């Protein structure tokens with residue numbers, strides 16, 4: 001196995017995986033398609049949507065003494081433990097909100113409002129959910145907002161670019177784990193280490209929404225104060241954001257009912273299905289992990305499953321870039337530009353930013369859809385893309401984000417469709 005180029009699942013395992021998810025090869029109308037927009041919302045586990053429906057069908061309020069209410073309480077406790085298993089977290093508080101953005105705004109507000117300092121540090125690659133929260137609360141609390149520049153060569157942000165902005169007066173550092181445009185992973189372990197060398201008690205929050213479904217998060221190695229995921233981008237269901245806060249962050253004053261414990265973050269009655277869905281995500285990844293390790297420990301199994309996902313996705317990324325036996329990859333396909341294409345695939349999640357010559361990005365997305373492929377245009381007019389694209393000096397890109405549920409054959413089909421689109425464009429726009 002070449003660690004840099006990953007390793008595909010066996011064909012039998014691939015079939016088994018596809019079968020555990022909805023709509024991998026067909027859309028909801030039954031039409032065959034390749035859905036390569038998982039960074040916008042991932043394939044859903046059949047077990048997760050089934051549990052969502054089963055648990056949400058229960059009318060009982062979990063804050064009761066009855067038997068069914070106690071079952072719901074157990075589901076919530078299990079889901080909280082499973083969320084800690086995803087993060088390798090111990091203690092702290094688990095906070096279920098409606099969206100990952102909501103959780104992030106709340107964490108940033110509590111820290112900005114109560115931790116002293118004269119500046120707050122973030123990066124140009126943040127999703128608006130963390131960037132705008134940082135900008136809003138920096139302004140409200142009269143702090144300077146410092147923004148680390150991205151690196152167009154790696155598609156990420158260098159450790160040094162972030163750490164050089166941190167000083168003893170930094171109230172909060174917020175970093176994204178991996179870019180949702182380039183797929184580049186930030187070296188969070190090093191960032192935490194070096195930033196805390198400057199300010200040992202620095203508060204740090206991390207947006208793991210993009211990265212968590214593709215690579216292992218380990219809070220024992222990267223002890224931060226707040227971190228969030230979006231279950232709907234992690235094989236689960238929409239309408240849910242899950243955050244974890246360190247003990248010291250969890251007791252900072254925040255919006256809560258006065259009678260609840262100091263470290264309690266859920267506001268209003270909990271939706272038990274959110275926790276049930278987290279458990280289904282962890283069940284699935286552990287099932288996958290059990291294919292290569294035999295161990296009863298849930299975190300060990302989970303870590304093994306995520307590593308298998310990472311290896312398969314890296315193999316898909318390599319295939320996409322460099323092609324297969326009979327298929328030219330995007331890097332060598334004339335008429336395609338691969339943006340932010342750093343060589344080291346171990347530093348990248350499975351996301352690609354590409355451009356098709358002589359085709360506007362939105363038009364390219366339509367051409368893909370005509371051929372049964374779903375991708376997403378990231379253009380500088382979008383509030384979700386502008387700051388990141390500007391930081392890279394890009395006007396836009398087509399974002400391609402498959403998932404580990406996709407096979408090498410799916411990638412080959414994508415490459416064939418891309419070649420076909422280029423042929424079609426050339427036919428219309430004869431080269432000079």
Ligand SMILES: Cc1ncc(COP(=O)(O)O)c(C=O)c1O
Pocket residue numbers: 039040098099100101102127129176180207209210230240241
């Ligand atoms: C990296 C990243 N962070 C945060 C979010 C926000 O998630 P939500 O839509 O649940 O608020 C997204 C959603 O696109 C994202 O991609």
